[in-house]
Amino acid sequence: MSQSEHPAARPSFFKRILQAQESGLILVILLMGLLLTARGGTKPGEMQRIPLPEAATVADVDGVLVISSPTDEPLRAVRAALGDGGKGLSNIRITSGGQSVSAVSASNPRVLDGPPRALLVSGSESKFLNSQNLVLLATQASFIAVMAVGMTAVIILGGIDLSVGSIYGLAAVIGAFSLRALQIRFLGPGADVLNASAGGAPWLVAIPVGIGVCCLVGALCGVFSGSLIVGLRVHPFIITLGMMAILSGLVFVLTGGQSVSGFPESFTKGFMKMPAGKVYPVPMLIMGLMMLAGMFVLSQTVLGRRIFAIGGNETAATYAGIPVGRVKITVYTISGMLAGLSAAMYLGYYGAAAPGAGQGYELDVIAAAVIGGASLSGGRGSAFGAVLGALLVQMISNGMLVLEIDQSYTQIVKGAAIVVAVVLDQAKARLAPVGR
Amino acid sequence: MKSLESAASPSDPSSVLLAAEGISKRFGITQALDDVSVTFLAGEIHALMGENGAGKSTLGKVIGGLHRQDTGTVRIAAGPGQMRELTPGSIDDAFHAGVRIVHQELAQCPNLTVAENLSLHDLPRTRMGLLDRRAMTERAAALVHRLEPGIDVEAPLGLLSPGRRQICQIAAALDDRSASGGSSPRVIVFDEPTSSLSIAETERLLEITRKLAAGGITIIYVSHRMGEIFAVCDRVTVLRDGKFVATSRVRDLDEPTLVEQMIGRRLSTPTGKLPSLAAEGGHVAHPGKPLLKVSGLSSASKLSDISLEVREREIVGIGGLVGSGRSELLNAIFGLDVHARGRVDADGKVISGGGPRAAIEAGIGYVPEDRRLQGLFFLLGVGENTVVPYMKRLARALGIRNQAGESRLIRDRFAEFRVKAASPASLPGELSGGNQQKLLIARWMGEGTKVLLLDEPTRGIDVGTKAEIYKLVRAAADAGAAVLLVSSEMPELLALSDRILVMANGKVTGELRDGEMTQANILKLATAEREMPAGQEAKDAGRVLPAR
Ligand SMILES: Nc1ncnc2c1ncn2[C@@H]1O[C@H](COP(=O)(O)OP(=O)(O)OP(=O)(O)O)[C@@H](O)[C@H]1O
Ligand SMILES: [Mg+2]
Numbered sequence: 001m002s003q004s005e006h007p008a009a010r011p012s013f014f015k016r017i018l019q020a021q022e023s024g025l026i027l028v029i030l031l032m033g034l035l036l037t038a039r040g041g042t043k044p045g046e047m048q049r050i051p052l053p054e055a056a057t058v059a060d061v062d063g064v065l066v067i068s069s070p071t072d073e074p075l076r077a078v079r080a081a082l083g084d085g086g087k088g089l090s091n092i093r094i095t096s097g098g099q100s101v102s103a104v105s106a107s108n109p110r111v112l113d114g115p116p117r118a119l120l121v122s123g124s125e126s127k128f129l130n131s132q133n134l135v136l137l138a139t140q141a142s143f144i145a146v147m148a149v150g151m152t153a154v155i156i157l158g159g160i161d162l163s164v165g166s167i168y169g170l171a172a173v174i175g176a177f178s179l180r181a182l183q184i185r186f187l188g189p190g191a192d193v194l195n196a197s198a199g200g201a202p203w204l205v206a207i208p209v210g211i212g213v214c215c216l217v218g219a220l221c222g223v224f225s226g227s228l229i230v231g232l233r234v235h236p237f238i239i240t241l242g243m244m245a246i247l248s249g250l251v252f253v254l255t256g257g258q259s260v261s262g263f264p265e266s267f268t269k270g271f272m273k274m275p276a277g278k279v280y281p282v283p284m285l286i287m288g289l290m291m292l293a294g295m296f297v298l299s300q301t302v303l304g305r306r307i308f309a310i311g312g313n314e315t316a317a318t319y320a321g322i323p324v325g326r327v328k329i330t331v332y333t334i335s336g337m338l339a340g341l342s343a344a345m346y347l348g349y350y351g352a353a354a355p356g357a358g359q360g361y362e363l364d365v366i367a368a369a370v371i372g373g374a375s376l377s378g379g380r381g382s383a384f385g386a387v388l389g390a391l392l393v394q395m396i397s398n399g400m401l402v403l404e405i406d407q408s409y410t411q412i413v414k415g416a417a418i419v420v421a422v423v424l425d426q427a428k429a430r431l432a433p434v435g436r
Numbered sequence: 437m438k439s440l441e442s443a444a445s446p447s448d449p450s451s452v453l454l455a456a457e458g459i460s461k462r463f464g465i466t467q468a469l470d471d472v473s474v475t476f477l478a479g480e481i482h483a484l485m486g487e488n489g490a491g492k493s494t495l496g497k498v499i500g501g502l503h504r505q506d507t508g509t510v511r512i513a514a515g516p517g518q519m520r521e522l523t524p525g526s527i528d529d530a531f532h533a534g535v536r537i538v539h540q541e542l543a544q545c546p547n548l549t550v551a552e553n554l555s556l557h558d559l560p561r562t563r564m565g566l567l568d569r570r571a572m573t574e575r576a577a578a579l580v581h582r583l584e585p586g587i588d589v590e591a592p593l594g595l596l597s598p599g600r601r602q603i604c605q606i607a608a609a610l611d612d613r614s615a616s617g618g619s620s621p622r623v624i625v626f627d628e629p630t631s632s633l634s635i636a637e638t639e640r641l642l643e644i645t646r647k648l649a650a651g652g653i654t655i656i657y658v659s660h661r662m663g664e665i666f667a668v669c670d671r672v673t674v675l676r677d678g679k680f681v682a683t684s685r686v687r688d689l690d691e692p693t694l695v696e697q698m699i700g701r702r703l704s705t706p707t708g709k710l711p712s713l714a715a716e717g718g719h720v721a722h723p724g725k726p727l728l729k730v731s732g733l734s735s736a737s738k739l740s741d742i743s744l745e746v747r748e749r750e751i752v753g754i755g756g757l758v759g760s761g762r763s764e765l766l767n768a769i770f771g772l773d774v775h776a777r778g779r780v781d782a783d784g785k786v787i788s789g790g791g792p793r794a795a796i797e798a799g800i801g802y803v804p805e806d807r808r809l810q811g812l813f814f815l816l817g818v819g820e821n822t823v824v825p826y827m828k829r830l831a832r833a834l835g836i837r838n839q840a841g842e843s844r845l846i847r848d849r850f851a852e853f854r855v856k857a858a859s860p861a862s863l864p865g866e867l868s869g870g871n872q873q874k875l876l877i878a879r880w881m882g883e884g885t886k887v888l889l890l891d892e893p894t895r896g897i898d899v900g901t902k903a904e905i906y907k908l909v910r911a912a913a914d915a916g917a918a919v920l921l922v923s924s925e926m927p928e929l930l931a932l933s934d935r936i937l938v939m940a941n942g943k944v945t946g947e948l949r950d951g952e953m954t955q956a957n958i959l960k961l962a963t964a965e966r967e968m969p970a971g972q973e974a975k976d977a978g979r980v981l982p983a984r
Contacts, residue, residue, distance in 0.1 A: 302827045302835045305816070309824055312815035318772065319810045320824045320879075321796040379815035 025388045036128035040402040045125035050081040052117045065092045072096040128402045135279045142287035145390035146342040148368035149294040150335035152386040158311040158378030159236040164339045166247035167221045168358035171343035175214035176260035176353035203266035210267045211344045218340020226332030230325040261352035272348020294383025311378030371421040453478040453654045459508035468494040470678040481655040486675035487898040488870025492658045496625040500537040501530035534622030536609040540869045546594030551576035579607040598632040599758045625656040631895045634758040699900040724748030727918035728887045733778035738764040739942045746918040753933030754922045755958040761942035762922040766889045770802045771795045801880030805891040811876045812864045819846040819860025822879045853878035869896045888919045
């Protein structure tokens with residue numbers, strides 16, 4: 001009895017994050033980052049413009065740029081800008097008074113003639129670890145991550161949703177038609193929607209329409225599959241497999257295989273692809289927001305706990321008076337809606353809907369959720385893990401590019417990653433049977 | 437009944453077959469076993485007793501190699517005068533040495549047939565290498581029918597009653613594999629084997645137990661049922677809070693002394709002879725208005741035209757044999773049976789057709805029969821397990837949880853029902869069996885519950901707590917609740933009920949009041965309409981739990 005005096009002894013929110021299995025996942029991501037940085041090699045980075053002093057002469061000797069001057073003094077600034085190079089291979093040599101002072105290897109050195117004379121070189125940077133690549137990685141991951149949050153809820157419930165990719169495709173196409181129709185309405189009939197540089201629908205209309213239509217389409221698809229799963233008592237695998245085929249067929253019927261574009265700029269450059277400095281942060285912000293929302297819903301709301309309860313023991317959930325069917329439909333609806341949201345992000349970011357959009361995404365999304373700790377037998381999973389999982393999955397695709405490995409291997413590696421994640425997860429459960 | 441004399445064991449009765457020495461085992465902050473030493477003699481039936489969470493199952497699991505002890509050794513006789521140490525934490529080693537465990541919690545594959553479940557370890561093959569169904573069925577039938585002739589070994593196990601599933605598990609433990617190069621059972625740990633058995637099944641099991649012991653097998657018998665301990669056991673070891681208290685010969689003990697050893701104090705109302713709690717307070721004369729009204733409830737072949745009424749401040753017991761439709765009736769009342777026809781009113785509201793939600797909203801609480809399957813969420817903390825049905829009601833706007841309110845409710849219920857858990861975040865799997873049951877009772881009993889449906893509510897609960905729970909049930913009734921109680925434990929049914937309805941074949945076959953409420957009358961009504969082979973009926977009626 002004395003032991004139960006602990007008040008609701010649940011670890012703090014922050015501590016839970018640290019203790020959670022996600023810490024292992026973070027480690028894996030960091031290790032993989034290190035590996036890619038080390039093995040990925042370098043590529044030309046930004047151009048650098050180094051002014052050359054009047055006194056210096058420049059000559060091309062067998063492909064080596066020789067910069068010389070009688071005294072060292074005027075060359076100091078150049079040396080400082082180039083940095084001290086290695087002793088080995090070099091394509092720039094600096095000599096003063098006939099003596100070689102330093103040899104540097106830089107990519108693409110060129111001399112810009114004409115006043116003022118300057119040396120153009122591009123610095124080299126890691127192919128993986130550069131801000132541009134990392135931002136791109138996070139942005140691409142955000143499309144997957146938003147869907148993975150919904151998928152996690154579905155998997156915790158003990159279900160599966162194979163149709164997210166097709167829902168994404170359908171939502172993108174219908175969203176694209178709506179946005180184009182909106183644009184035509186604002187520009188007037190006959191206007192060239194594809195090349196309207198100004199005008200068009202204002203953001204106050206375009207954003208709600210873009211996001212609203214996509215989410216609505218996704219939600220409707222979710223309600224539909226959820227109702228079929230509950231009403232017909234058919235395994236979600238079957239229903240969503242069917243939905244996957246039906247919806248992707250529908251996309252081709254609707255588009256005729258053509259991509260759809262011509263959206264209001266207020267939705268694309270003005271929102272989803274709004275630049276802030278050199279990055280376009282909106283998709284990443286949405287990903288963060290959905291992650292937080294997912295974490296909150298799963299742990300702090302009645303719905304969230306019911307999802308865990310049903311996934312853990314559906315019979316007991318029925319006996320405890322949980323409206324199992326309603327919760328299931330809700331969760332599939334949310335999953336569909338998030339697929340729609342992801343589609344809206346895609347429309348705004350790329351400015352067009354391709355008819356094949358979303359194909360094969362279900363693998364990435366399920367992989368992200370499972371790598372993030374969702375248990376396919378239900379009752380376990382986390383939104384934070386799902387987002388990390390999405391980052392890892394995207395990192396695999398990205399890493400294949402960086403390492404210059406044939407893209408065809410990407411699927412193989414992703415598949416292997418899922419298997420490894422699940423095996424590790426189970427090994428961990430066996431090692432630590434007590435506690436949570 | 438005492439069997440030390442009657443069980444003429446072939447081996448020297450005083451020879452030690454198994455010795456647990458200085459066993460300690462810790463789970464997190466719980467010291468489940470603390471330097472426990474017990475010796476088990478060949479051919480004895482040795483009871484392990486203690487309150488819920490005392491460490492009985494843990495000791496059994498250490499012996500069977502399912503848990504690895506932190507310190508101490510388990511040794512088993514190997515050849516004359518020799519003992520061999522069992523590898524700690526090795527199920528294989530223990531199994532080859534002849535140790536078998538019949539677990540407290542059922543561990544089987546419900547989707548496979550009884551025969552398949554019994555042969556899982558070595559499915560018999562034909563010469564072609566195909567599954568030899570005939571051999572499998574025959575072997576299973578031989579094993580099972582020794583205990584319970586009525587079981588169809590080709591039926592999926594999940595369709596059997598919990599009692600029959602339990603029997604199948606026992607049958608599996610009795611399987612002698614020495615012929616096929618395996619080991620024959622030498623030590624069998626029965627962890628609360630009778631908690632889901634009917635009276636007839638119990639009696640049959642006790643008989644088998646005696647026979648096994650007479651054949652030189654050592655039985656380690658864990659049970660909270662005093663009657664069984666005094667009926668079959670030779671010696672009893674009592675554990676308290678993981679510590680060894682005493683080993684005594686059963687014939688040197690009486691029940692109050694045993695209970696005192698277990699709980700460390702004398703119990704005012706020993707369970708064996710519960711005073712009729714119903715008689716206290718004189719409320720029997722004026723139960724209030726009807727809170728639960730069932731009229732014409734039928735469902736497929738399981739229930740036919742049941743009508744009953746339970747009033748405020750009244751406990752109505754439902755007697756009957758396993759399979760008579762008692763649990764089905766409670767399920768139907770709670771709205772879980774979609775095929776049910778008829779009308780159920782709770783507190784003046786029609787709830788039939790509304791499912792469990794409507795039942796819960798009308799103030800019905802239901803402690804179902806099978807806590808693992810129907811009750812607990814093994815991946816959620818014990819705290820959440822308790823508040824799950826009330827989360828919505830406690831929640832703030834938009835379904836956001838009110839965790840402070842939840843914690844308060846959890847704290848109150850845990851204190852009231854003495855649930856022993858390290859913290860509300862502990863998982864139910866970390867609780868002892870009895871505490872899991874208490875957790876379920878804590879979920880459903882409490883203020884706000886107007887109608888309480890209890891299906892075998894004290895399964896696996898220790899004597900002391902059982903008495904507490906009886907008092908709590910009585911108190912809930914006195915406070916105005918209507919209670920419908922299903923129990924196969926006669927003393928429990930007789931002690932708690934104000935009146936008893938007896939069911940057979942999905943029908944109510946009679947009602948017993950006051951002086952008519954006796955074990956014999958219940959059995960007479962329970963077997964009244966039973967369609968059974970003629971001989972079986974008489975046997976079931978005649979076998980009664982040995983009075984102590
Ligand atoms: N796997 C586990 N993890 C954590 N704690 C455990 C675990 N198994 C048992 N315990 C704890 O060890 C103690 C002893 O448990 P045990 O199951 O042996 O009790 P018991 O005597 O069999 O009780 P009961 O009569 O209720 O079955 C309990 O406090 C229980 O909570
Ligand atoms: Mg136990």
